[in-house]
Amino acid sequence: MTGASSHTDHSQSRFQQIVDALRHPIVDGTLPEKAALPSERTVAEQHGVSRMTARRALEALETEGLAYSEGRRGRFVSPRRVRYNISEMVSFVADAQTAGRELEIVLIEAVTIPADAVLSRILAVAEGDALYAYQRLFRTGGHALFVETEYVSANRFPGLLQCDLGQSTTQLIERDFGTVAATGDISIRMRAMSDDEAHLMGLAPNRAGLELEQVIRDSAGAPFCLGRQIWRGELAEFTARAMVNARALDDQPHRSGKNRDPVPED
Amino acid sequence: MTGASSHTDHSQSRFQQIVDALRHPIVDGTLPEKAALPSERTVAEQHGVSRMTARRALEALETEGLAYSEGRRGRFVSPRRVRYNISEMVSFVADAQTAGRELEIVLIEAVTIPADAVLSRILAVAEGDALYAYQRLFRTGGHALFVETEYVSANRFPGLLQCDLGQSTTQLIERDFGTVAATGDISIRMRAMSDDEAHLMGLAPNRAGLELEQVIRDSAGAPFCLGRQIWRGELAEFTARAMVNARALDDQPHRSGKNRDPVPED
DNA sequence: TGGATTGTCTGGTATATACCAGAAGAGAGC
């Protein structure tokens, strides 16, 4: 705009300058986790730009993972990332608890459905067989972490839905049904959250997240649980250990949920 | 859950309607990979909306992973995801080649630098020791996949930078220096690409991608290579295998590159 | 032929304005 602004004019775009200005108090800790960021209108006024420009700057902070937006309540400083070691076949719940992290599980829905083509293949059941499907929201420290949807065979674990699903299901299944989780085939990808998922986590829609899909197998190698988690991308950090002799994953492709992928690999 | 793909009908936002309209030809294969999508102005005119609305719709397709934007050339249909098994300690290069995928490696920069506090700790060398640092761009099928930056001890692998860095460095190091990669500590997170990274991949800035950080250790367990890859999020799919008895990762925190994370875990 | 120029695509940035809808707090009335 009108040339002579004489403030830190490194020919950066205005919006980039604002991003930098907003970033500082977050990075140096002046603004603590979950502190409210200035509103779009406030930023616009303070920096003398239009609201759309202020908005873009705040959105840039979101894609950097420094901030998140909670519906129409405002934007806030992101909490620290949660580290999750996917190589160990302990459930995330148990993992978190041993790390002293309080974890809250909210059951959203639990239903019985017939297995479709995809699910029946992954879980090695006949198409049409009854499956339990339940969706749960995981929160820690008062904020949403991820939404998980799990599918298990109803015939193999009868009455599972009557149990308290506010706990680790791998532990639950081990205790009540004697099936122990031995290995898991994991798949991680970035994708957009659906409106439903974003809403469950109290977030604005059309944001990207990290999907972690896991097929859990018993000691005989038979799959008995499919779980799909969609994590808030700015909060997740997955760690793993690789080894030369692993020869781990059979590379039969298992389709991802709603992501397009019409042709099989190779 | 189940079907229930929410409101197909009642007064979606204009922009959501446009997203749906644009999505169809991509999902059903009418538009092949890398085909050009209509421009912002075209979409705006065809749907009778302002350009900003058309823009938002096209950007939504990007965050869904269905499209990508290449600088000021236009937007295009995303290629299929590339699957990478992180549990096996084979280099991605070798992995890709055995899968019959042509992989092109472009050396961007190769320098010698002194180890700073972070690098010296991760690589178990003294602070100030000489490190080789090189950045490479990985492409497949004519499009960028990820940008990698690797750090290795210059004392341990003298003259490495004189070798042809257009190949797998783990294979190179094994052949020329007799050091074999035995295990790797891996860390995956979502983060925004830097302007440089986006530019190297020919992408518009301020997009999120997947960072894969790997500390490679020799058979004695000593770390000898740190690699950080930033993947195009819509193209990456990481697979892994988990096992009960893994007890894999020592959970000493290793700091991520530029992501804020001021306090150590616990 | 070969190199420079021009015009026209593209997205990127920025303006200003308007109305909608959810969230939240202040009070009013019970």
Add this chain to the structure above:
DNA sequence: GCTCTCTTCTGGTATATACCAGACAATCCA
């Protein structure tokens, strides 16, 4: 103490307009 409404905050959507800069092809000129 308790609802209930009203006002004001927030972001979400949408308009219309303008200029900038990179990409690119066609054209012009030496």
